[in-house]
Structure formats: C-alpha cells, structure tokens
Amino acid sequence: MSQGDSTLLLKPALLVVGTVIAAVIVVFALNGLLAYLGVGAVGPAPQAGAPAASQANATQANATGNGGGAAAAGGEVRKLPGTWGGSKWYNEDLREQEFKYKDPEAGEEVQFQPKKMNDSTLPENEKRAELIREGRSLFANTSEEMPEHVGNDLSCANCHGGGDLPTTTGMVGQDIDMIPLVGTAAGYPEWTGRTERMRDMRQRIMGCFLRSMNSPGSAEGMPEYDSREIQAMESYMVWLNKGTPSERVPYWRHIEKPEGDEKVPVSEVNPVRGAELYLENCASCHGADGQGVDGQYPPLWGEDSFNDGAGMGRMYTSAGFIRESMPYGAGHTFSNWEDVQDVAGFMNAHKRPHLPRQPKDWAAAGAPDEGIYYNRTQQRLGYDMNPMTKKLMLADIPIDDSNVTEEMIPEDTSRYDEPLRNESVDGSWETTWIRTYENVGNESTSNTTASNRSTLEPQAAVSSAMQDGESAENRADAAG
Template identity: 80%
Template structure:
C-alpha cells in the first residue's frame, strides 16, 4: 500500500474515533448537569454493584443535643441523684482516667487547680475575687461539691468541649476552646483590672485549662451537646419584657432568699460565696450581666444546696434585674460587642440597648434610683423597700433621675489595654494561632461564656 493510500484510510478512522469521543464527552456533560440540577423526582443513580446511591443531604447539621428530651423535663433530671432515667456520676481523677503521657497528666492537674481557685492561682490575670468554680461548681470552695466543673446543680463542664469550635454572635466569629476560656478571663474574671490582663493564647495556663476540659469531655459523643450545656432562659410567655422587669421587687426577693449567702451588700462571704456586684465582681461585659442569662442560672442553681427554690420565672427575672442594676467594673471594649446585630434587650448595661428601649441609662438601675435603693455596695434591709412595689412593673421611661450610661461604671484599671480583643491569640505566637486552624477568625469584636 502506498503512503497516499494509508493516509486516505487513516482520515475516516480518526473521524470515527473523534466522533465517538465527542459523544462520550457530551453524555458525561449531560449527566453531570442533570445530577446538579435534578430534583426529588429524578431517579437515583445506580452504583457499580447494582444498588442505589444514597443522595447526600443538601444541608449539614451542627452540634446536636445529646438526650435533648431530658432538657425538656424542667428540673427533674438536673441534679446529682437523677433517678432511674439518668444518673450523673462525676469522673474521678486517678491513673485509670488520666492519659499515660506524664506531660499531659501534669497539664490536666494544673488545669483542675486553676479552675478550682482561679483568683489565687492566677492573681496577675484576675481582676476580682472570683473563680471558675463559682459558676461551674466544685473546687476549693467549702460550699461546693465534687471536682470542679462536675457539679450538676451548677453549670457542668463535662462534655462541653465537644461543641468547639463554635460560632459566637457577640463577636460574629468562630472561637475555639482556648478563646472561650480567654473570654471568661476578659469578662467574668475582669482581667482588664488585673496586673497583666488576659493570659496569652499559648500560655501554659490556658493550655492547662483546655487540657482539663478535654479530659472532662472524654466519653462524650463527638459534635453532641450534653443536655446540661447552656443556661435555659425564659421563652415565650415566661419572658418578661426588659422594661417591665421589676428590680425593686427583686430587692425584696433578694433579701429573703439570697442575702444570707451573698450579703445585704452583695459582696458575699470571702472563700465561700462570691460578690454579685461591685469592684470584685464580674464586669459589665460578662454573660451574667444579662438579665435572662442570670435569671436562668438563678433558677437552675440557686440558692446553692437548695437549687430550684426559684421555680417562678417572674421571680428570678426580678432578682436578676436587681443584681444587674448595680455598679460593676466597665469593660473597655464592651461597646464593640454585637457590632453587626446590636446587643440584645437583656444586655441592660449596653448603651445601644438602653437607647433602643428608650432609656438614657440601665433601666434596672433607673428603677432602683427612683425607689431610692442604693446601686453601690451599701447594705440594704427591708426598710428601703417602698410600699408600692408594683409601680416598678412599669417601664418608667419618662421619669427623671440624675444619671447616664456611665452611672454603673467602676474603673478598677487604667493602664491595662484589653480594649480591642478578648482573643489575645492575636498577640501570641503566630505558630500557635496557625496550629488551631485558619478557619478560626481573629477577634474583631469579642465573645460566652459563656461567660
């Protein structure tokens, strides 16, 4: 066969192969488009084994509640002797529960010590007289039971590590567990009032506290939230509008139910019960400074040892209003919280909330001032409660008192600069920050605490 004859034969062969290849490409393209655009009525694709391929979900869930039905049982199972349905058994710290690596063991032990007695273990970073155990139970306080973070009548930390990293609306960002702990220092521990401010992201202390929380988490299913996590707040008809919360009635209830432990001046008993307001308490950016949050905690955990005494939602909201009408340290960066969404109504120490509700100051503070009840750490008794307590159920926006947004401020610091970040990770080593994940956004407007 001549060269010209073979060339003539090759051309139709190439044409056939080219046509077939193009057809295959078109078929794959059409199938891909159908798979991408197909609706519920489309037939499922067949697998290589002859079975059906299961469709993937269009959306992915986040953390889910673990035994969510228990959370709906009000207080029935929120205690250490929960009965037949659930029994909360605190984990013991011993050789069988601690990791084999001695360095990890030591970090966990250190973390436990810090959680138990934070203000004594880290005085250079704590600007008040509080410890983690005041909210999470256990520790060195004689009035708490069990190992720190494992008291079911308080806010247990068991299993909570499974929920991190998490989204926080207060700062519009993701935060990991270390950042969450640092947020507690910034707010609940009032680190701006301390000598050195918020501990660094990669400090040994923060790593130790993280290690302890991870140890408490062992045995919890991944990405599940134990039913005791998060404070249950009033909802629906149970929620009293902020402007109608009555802190004057709350003062009366406080004297009856709370003053025996926390004092008629709200300053507590050193080494036993924490101060609820004043220079040695949490600052005005802390989670407990929000009335629905603190009301939920009061209802679930107070009085300590006789939890659930306050079963009525209106009562605990009035008590929370009284507690959060008082002066406390001001967090410098507080105005940057909820920069996008705006602070919620329960955040009564926030200027934008006050303005939105039609007040020139904290509405709880204004009502106490109208009733001539002290808002500082002065002692009170029944003689300060006015006869007409019901009057303070009203908003009383148009009544006049001498005060402003700054009326509740206590400045316990001057030179410590924590005004731009709850997340001191930005000022720690870049290597430590990168080790977490680039998905954890840097602090733009802070977190809580949880806190």
C-alpha cells in the same frame, strides 16, 4: 472507498467521540463531588454578556466568609450561619422538662457521668497528664493561681462548681447543680453572635477571663492564646469531654432562659421587688451588700465581681442560672420565672467594672434586650441608663456595695412593674461604671479616672474608653 479504508477512519472517530464523552462524565462527576463538599463548580468564569442571574449565582457559589465573607454581586455579603453545622444536641427535649432540666439520670443517649482523676482516666503521656492536672487547679482556684490575669475575686468554680469551694461538690466542672463542663468541649468550635464569628475552645476560655474574670482590671490583662495556662485549661476541658461522641452536645450545656410567656419584658421587670426576694433568699450567703464571703460565696456586684460585658450581666441569662442553681443545692426555690427575673434585675442594677470593648459587642445588630448594661439597648428601650438601675434609684435603694435593708424597700412595690421611662434621676449610661483599669499591663485597657472623666463630654468619654483598649481588642474580639 474500500471496506478496509472505512474501518481505518472509523476507529479514530470512535476514539475522539469516546474521549469527549469520558471528559464530560469526569467534569459532571467532579462538579458533583465539589458541590457535595460545598466548593464552587469547575468550569470557566462567566463571560461578559452572560445573563445576570448566572453571574450572581457564580459569584455566590464562590463567595466565602468568616463572620463577613467576600462581597457578592450587588454588594451583598455571605455570612456564616448562626448554628455551626454538624453539631447535634442529645436529648434536646429534656430542656423542656421543668424541674428535671438537670436530672443526672435523665436521657438514654448521654447521661451525666462525672469521673475521678487518676491513672486510669488520665493519658499515659505524663506531660499531657500534668497539663490536665494543672488545668483542673486553674479552674478551681483561678484568682489565686493567676492573679496577674484576674481582676476580681472570682474563680471558674464559682459558676462551674467544685474546686476548693466548701459550698460545692465534686471536681471542678462536674457539679450538675451548677454549670457543668462535662462533655461541653464537643460543641467547639462554635458561633458567637456577640462578636459575629467562630471561636474555638481556647478563645472561649479567654473570653471568660476578659469578662467574668475582669482581666482588664488585672496587672497583665487577658492571658495569651498560646500561653501554658490557656493550653492547660483547654486540656482539662478536653479530658472532661472524653466519653462524649464528637460533635454531639449534651443536653445540660448552656443556660435555659425564659421563653414565650415566661419572659417578662425588660421594662416591666421589678428590681425593687427583686431586692425583697434577694434579702429573703440570697443575702444569707452573698450578703446584704452583695459582696459574698471570701473563699465561700462570690461577690455579685461591685469592684470584685464580673464586669458589665460578662454573660451573667445579661438579665435572662442570670435569671436562668439563678433558677437552676441558686440557692446552691436547692435549685428552683423561686416559685416562678417572674420572681427569678426580678432577682436578676436587682443583681444587675448595681455598679460593676466597665469593660472598655463592651460597646463593640454585637456591633452590627446591637445587644439583645437582656443586655441592660449596654448603651444601645438602653436607648432602644427608651432609657438613658440601665433601666434596672433607674428603678432602684427611684426607690432610694443603693446601687453600690452598701447594705440593703428591709426598711429601704417600699411596702407597695407594684409601681416598679411599670417602665418608668419618663421619671427623672440623676444618672446616665456611666452610672454603673466602676473604673479599675489604671496602669494595666500589656496596654490591654486604660480608662480615664472618674475625676478626669467628669470633665469630658459623654461621647468623648466613650470614645476614649474604646480607643484605650484597642491594642488588645484584636485578641479579645474572637475571645468574646
């Protein structure tokens, strides 16, 4: 073969080799990019007879999920993590500083900086500005402005401060002594373990209506996701968030709960001693009957308070709020965590509206120990009813909206430090239920009346309550 012929054959061969090498480089580069983005690798599906480990890895790499996900090999399910990636707490160490927990001057990266609502802070677009102003008004006076969706006498300002309440300061959501909303929009979407899924800000607001505002007891039930009211409240929270970097959560978000040695086991919390502390520190505002003062102090239990699926109905959550914020303007009045947990136990030993979808919360794992209104928690702790309710009943202290007096409280309350599981009282899981769900609009909930329910077997009664609310539960699940 001549030298010219060899050159003619070499060029196509080099071209083929170069093409193959280029293709391999492209595949490797693409797989690297997809791996960085969290997407499955490019390439053929595993063939029959491939090693089992390879099959499983390929299946897992391509599994997706939303609180559940696609089934992987062996029936396993890939779940989303409990913490949403990308969010970062600013100055998280500030949460350990005891009485400086809500210091508005603390921190170097994000400081608590409320702002006034005026032309310089509102958007230039008048329609957007109008929606923000409307959202502020709804947060401040929720039960008055949305009575068709609020089944009690509460408003968002009762927990978040501000509004028209004479007992709080500043614009709603900007009171450092309550649960401020400044900058909290940066934390959404977020994972919620209660319904085991992601929720956005609108769904979070809807969840407050469902639980804290007791919307199942209202004329029309929970407001719709795309309603003007929910959009307005979302717009106000976004406006409050201006100035907070994206996906950076301020240190004052959420309630600091007792941890480690600070946390009293549920069965050892003493609501009878809590009754004594309540009369000394809380009754001057919220009343000996817990019903508050109209337009000033909210009811803490009874028909006009939050229902038994609300976050404030969980003992450690409410204890954290009481410790940080109560009495208003004088947080940390209670000398230690034990005191404030006893007060929270007393508050949450009382009757309140029952949320029909409540048994579906934490469907897989069961409610946490602090969820003392939840039947599965009560059973897990060895009780047939709310353990705090049982202790008050044993002490002959009323659990309804009757006045509590000093004469009712035993001189020695130490007995109620004990679990008292084996003591007998006339009650069950339903003892704390107040049923306010007759003729609710949009078929969101409808409980049987107390007289009719008394003829049902307990399990049938629970099933009935759950089924009655099913038409609205698909909307409520994510909102929870």
